[in-house]
Amino acid sequence: GQQVMQxxxxxxxxxxxxxxxxxxxxxxxSNIQWYKQRPGGHPVFLIQLVKSGEVKxxxxxxxxxxxxxxxxxxxxxxTQTTDVGTYFxxxxxxxxxxxxxxxxxxxxxxx
Amino acid sequence: xxxxxxxxxxxxxxxxxxxTLSCEQNLNHDAMxxxxxxxxxxxxxxYYSQIVNDFQKGDIAEGYSVSREKKESFPLTVTSAQKNPxxxxxxxxxxxxxxxxxxxxxxxxV
Numbered sequence: 397g398q399q400v401m402q403x404x405x406x407x408x409x410x411x412x413x414x415x416x417x418x419x420x421x422x423x424x425x426s427n428i429q430w431y432k433q434r435p436g437g438h439p440v441f442l443i444q445l446v447k448s449g450e451v452k453x454x455x456x457x458x459x460x461x462x463x464x465x466x467x468x469x470x471x472x473x474x475t476q477t478t479d480v481g482t483y484f485x486x487x488x489x490x491x492x493x494x495x496x497x498x499x500x501x502x503x504x505x506x507x
Numbered sequence: 508x509x510x511x512x513x514x515x516x517x518x519x520x521x522x523x524x525x526x527t528l529s530c531e532q533n534l535n536h537d538a539m540x541x542x543x544x545x546x547x548x549x550x551x552x553x554y555y556s557q558i559v560n561d562f563q564k565g566d567i568a569e570g571y572s573v574s575r576e577k578k579e580s581f582p583l584t585v586t587s588a589q590k591n592p593x594x595x596x597x598x599x600x601x602x603x604x605x606x607x608x609x610x611x612x613x614x615x616x617v
Contacts, residue, residue, distance in 0.1 A: 429605055438597055439550070441605040484549065486606070494540065494565070495599075495606050499549040 400487050402498035410506050415472040417501035419485030426488060428461060428468040429495070434481040442470075475505045510534065513598050513609035519617050520585070520592065528583045528612045530598030539581035540606065543567060544595040553596075556581055585614065592616050 401420045409415050419428065427446045431439040443452055445461035445468060452459045456479075458471045472479055482500040489496045511532040520526045532539065538557050542550040552565030556575040570589025575581055581600075585592045593616050599606040 431606075438608040438611050439599075439606075440608070444605060494552060494555055495601070497542075497550040502547070 400485055400496060400498040402485060402501050404501055405499065406502050406504070408504045408506065409475050411477060412474050415475050415479070415503055417470050417483050417485075417503075419468045419470075419498050421466050421487060423466070425465050425468075429486045429488075430459060430468075430470055431484045431486060431497075432481050433484065433500070437481075439484060472503075475503070477505050477507055479503060480505050511598060511600050511607050511609040513596075513612050515612060516610065518612055518614045520614060522616055523587045525584055525586050526614065528585065528596055528598075528614070530581045530583065530609060531579055532581075532600045532607075532609075533579060534600055534602060534607060535578070536600035536602040536607070537578070538601045538603075539575070540599045540601070541565075541571070541573065541581070541583045542597045542599065544597060544611075546595075550597065553583065 403418050427444055429444045430442040432442055433439040443459050448465050449463045450461040456473045460469045470483055482502045484500045485498045486495045514529045540555045541553040543553055544550055551567050553567055553571050554562055554565050554573040556562035559575055559578050562573050562575050570586055572584045592614055596612045598609040
């Protein structure tokens with residue numbers, strides 16, 4: 397189908413530990429987007445990956461797009477309490493040009 | 508400032524009543540979307556519109572209706588036919604790249 401899967405569903409880490417969430421699709425993706433939703437807030441766009449094997453960094457966040465363009469990951473180095481929230485990946489649905497969002501990974505950071 | 512505005516932020520509805528959620532954008536985006544989010548869950552697409560006067564059902568359109576009479580506006584009506592309307596409703600727009608979300612409306616049926 398057109399779903400994207402994300403693992404894990406939840407992750408609890410101690411502040412300073414690393415965190416990784418994975419996004420998987422059964423079909424080849426033209427691109428993948430990542431969003432962050434803080435508790436009580438709305439999703440905010442983080443980044444888009446387009447090229448096979450692409451790696452992009454935003455400070456402590458590292459985003460990767462798989463060689464086969466079917467999976468992606470978000471890695472946070474040395475988590476901080478400001479990283480708390482739910483991280484969603486999203487793929488474009490060209491029929492109707494929608495976005496298909498993954499179920500998200502909820503990150504809790506214990507101080 | 509450019510952005511997407513949803514109102515109201517909180518909304519209470521009595522059972523059996525219709526209620527309309529507002530979504531306005533000044534980003535000049537053609538595409539607009541409505542998502543529903545239940546506690547601890549992901550985003551489910553209700554309706555979307557790619558152009559004025561045209562809209563399509565998403566995955567969970569039953570019990571909802573929309574209109575797109577202006578490019579800037581995409582209101583969502585939650586009708587009495589929606590059996591479980593209590594949720595967080597998010598409106599988004601896109602100009603062909605990523606999605607921009609509004610602040611959301613929390614609807615509670617009392």
